Amino acid sequence: MTRRCPRCAAELPEDAVWVCPACDYTLRTPAISKVGILFMLLGLVLVGAYVLGPESFGLTPGMVPTDLWNLMMANFPAMVAAAFAFGMLLMFAGAMFVRRERNRVAAGA
Numbered sequence: 001m002t003r004r005c006p007r008c009a010a011e012l013p014e015d016a017v018w019v020c021p022a023c024d025y026t027l028r029t030p031a032i033s034k035v036g037i038l039f040m041l042l043g044l045v046l047v048g049a050y051v052l053g054p055e056s057f058g059l060t061p062g063m064v065p066t067d068l069w070n071l072m073m074a075n076f077p078a079m080v081a082a083a084f085a086f087g088m089l090l091m092f093a094g095a096m097f098v099r100r101e102r103n104r105v106a107a108g109a
């Protein structure tokens with residue numbers, strides 16, 4: 001069974017995992033990039049929780065220990081920055097997988 005590129009319908013060789021050798025189409029998003037997107041979404045949720053307040057997420061002060069919550073709020077900018085930075089790092093790592101194969105294809109063809 002041969003796989004075909006969804007964009008140009010060229011037959012894909014066995015080793016074309018990320019990129020179509022014919023048209024450079026990105027065949028799939030590396031899982032690590034998806035995890036990175038999740039972390040960036042987590043950062044957005046954290047921003048929302050900070051702006052809207054914990055009550056809007058159904059969190060009452062009793063559910064999260066007050067000390068922990070105060071600690072989170074005190075370190076909030078660092079937490080958001082860390083979530084975004086980690087997300088971007090993972091997305092970048094995923095992009096490197098794709099780019100490495102693209103370079104290999106460009107060099108071989």
Ligand SMILES: [Zn+2]
Nearest residue numbers: 005008020023
């Ligand atoms: Zn293609």
